[in-house]
Amino acid sequence: MTADRPAGPATSRTPAVPAAPATSPAASVPPGGGDLVVGLIVNPVAGIGGPAGLKGSDGPDVQREALARGASPRAGDRAAQAVRTLLARRPGTRIRTLAGPMGEHSARAAGADPEILRLLPGDPSSPRDTTAAVAAMKEVDLLLFAGGDGTARDVLDGSPSCPVLGVPAGVKVYSGCFAVSPATAGAAAAEFGGETAEAEVVDLDEEAYRRGRVGPRLYGTLRVPAARTRLSGRKVGSSSAAPGSAEGIAREVVARMRPGVRYVLGPGATTMAVGRRLGLATTLLGVDVVQDGELVAADVTERQLADLVDGRESHAVVSVIGGQGFVLGRGNQQISPAVLKKIMASGGLVVLATQQKLAGLGGRPLLADTGDPEADALVGGHVSVITGYRESAMYRIRSAIEEFST
């Protein structure tokens, strides 16, 4: 069963040929019931800073401080909980992991008899150990990792060769590659039948977070098991062309494009889908400019962008990065206050998000934080959010400074 594993990397940073759809079946993985090989990587220090009030656990200093404040590691327990659920539901599953606290302890605690990779992590382990473990994790159907957003970035850096799923164990868990709890991670792994979807890896700047400035950055995407539809656990593949999908959103964006107008596409998987719809090699993490079905410029700097939108009708097309509703000033700083002022003078702002993502904000507004309250005020009020083909939502958007000061 290892012979016909899905080929190709599971990560995406700057794909040259934007051809992959948002969900894709990978027929090689045995459907529910067959034996799976699941990799397990635990970041033993993930989440250690949270209970200690340190708002994150990145870096040895913070980890030492957390231990000094009496924190105890919990990622191992959470990983064990996920494996326990996985084995209960798919007893034939084989676990492949690392020696000691990076996986073996959790696997054994869950009653598994894991295969151990010959890779000796440092003590204490570091992000390099995670990255190396991901790279060494060959011929597994699915990689479970326990940690937070920082760990997800390390996993991304390791370019996993299979789909991954995060067991939430960090202080910051804003990336889309995490299950909502350890038990659900185990359940999703057990239900995995090969269908995957793209999930964004975002992380906060912990230093800024400690100073009270919260804002995620997009680092890339990972392939994760496609989420079951909430109603009945039916396979998602059969309705992947739903109007509310990234493809549906992209179709609507393209349908609304007018000749002679410039469109500034921000970073993100949804704006990537717009590029894909246009057949253009737009970038996942950069800001791109398109007009009349052509790519005017890819991955532009702020200065280039200021020139490109100067004196002509331009619209900014941005997606919501992370779970807090940021649409400007996080990961798309190229759309600077000066650029935004030019865009708003000639065109406008269009936000892309699924209805689920908007609902996930729980009624809180979308946020603009370009660093210039005057520029943020230009987009304040309500903005049209394209949620699918021929459908949109009207949604509140505020300056982040205003939102967090009231």
Place this chain on the structure above:
Amino acid sequence: MSGHSGESFAELPVAPKPPLRRFHQARWDEPIIFEQSRPGRRGIAVPAAGVPAVELPESVRRAEPPKLPEMAQLHVLRHYVRLSQENLGVDQAIAVGQGTCTMKYSPKVNDRFVNDPKVAELHPLQPDDTVQGVLEVYWRMERMLAEISGMHRVSLQPASGSAAIYANIAMIRAYHASRGEGRQRDQVITTMFSHPSNAACAKTAGYEVITLMPDENGYPDIEALRAAVGPRTAALMITNPEDTGIFNPRIEEFVSLVHEAGGLACYDQANANGLLGITRAADAGFDLCHFNLHKTFSTPHACGGPAAGACGVSEALAPFLPGPTVEFDGAAYHLDADRPQSVGKMRPFLGVTPNVVRAYAWVMALGAEGLREVAETAVLNNNYLMHKVLRIPGASAHWDGGRVEQVRYSWQGLFEETGVHSEEIGVRAADFGVHYWTSHHPYLVPEPFTLEPTESYSQEDLDEYAAILAHVADEARRDPEYVRGAPYNQTVHKIDQTSLDDPKQWSPSWRAYTRKHLA
């Protein structure tokens, strides 16, 4: 969950029943009736005495007999009794679990009226002067619904709630077209927790749909509506209370904003069971509304049709009503098909007459005060059940405050702890003989379940239902795999649901099944 020792009747008095029913559904493994057919078998129904035989003209005779199953009377009876035993519905279960569908009791007396030959043997092509009675029922039912909603005219032609919503959007389209604004007004505004048929019907009719999301308190954001309305607005199509069970207290302002922009306001009253006699669509300024007779007015849901829907409209919209309409000139009733601005037929002839008769009988039996009591009891029952459900660890309802007649709850807490999904809770609950349902679109509430107790159920029923949910939630915590293995006491066990999403496999009839799967 297991290990019940056998029940003994050897000693009297019989021991009291345990708190949870030791239910077991019948499991007959019953073949499809067509598979039981054998050539030449017959059931005999004796014809009425004294009715002269009629010679059928050659032109209407069949060349071949219909391909109906050939069976003896006993076997037909046995077949359907068995199927009824393998069912879970209002007549033998506590069916509060299908919120938004208003699964209330359909009084049996109303079926007696429908089965009366005066109704059952009507032909849709009879001349008006031979069907004055049923036309009167239609007319009077229309007038009662006009009174209940405050609307000017009502059509009873649609055969379902969604067909009524579609009739409404068709009228909205015709209205704007008649004023030369058909092309300009190409947007319909709805809310996230309005019944999804509103967005679906608007899209089917060619409109772009703008959705208003709930604010922090669960109400649709009125400022978003302010930003959304404009010269392109054709209509607001809104449910209230929404499918969350939350009533929007600023509904009049919503309607006014849309009117100021030149749009129409259309009220989806699928959730009207908590409103009868309390609020009226017209009083909030709505131009159109609809009811589901099979929800609010107690007629059977008919499993996807034929049910019955009603469209109510203001005077300005009346010329666009589906037709023909039933008219009364003070002396006699007649059908008026000469209505040039009508959107046409939603259904052949008058619609689903038996359901109109049932609903008419139901309203007549209750009277105005009775209708209000229905609503008050439904609201009381719902809030009582909510109070009990929210005490179950792991169950929650997003947004504080009271609900009208239903609640969309969430098992998110339980799921995160146990990995047991909402529908798995529901399947296990069926082991105790009750029905349960998750949610239709939008799938925004995680691990949803939607309960609507209506006025039909007693306090004991609601206590039993809540106790079953509490028991299953507790099982999920102690032994999640046991719950996931359910059902244990049911007619069917796990089914492969992929066929539900695959039109190639759909077989709504024996003919389709034969063609698609037996060929």
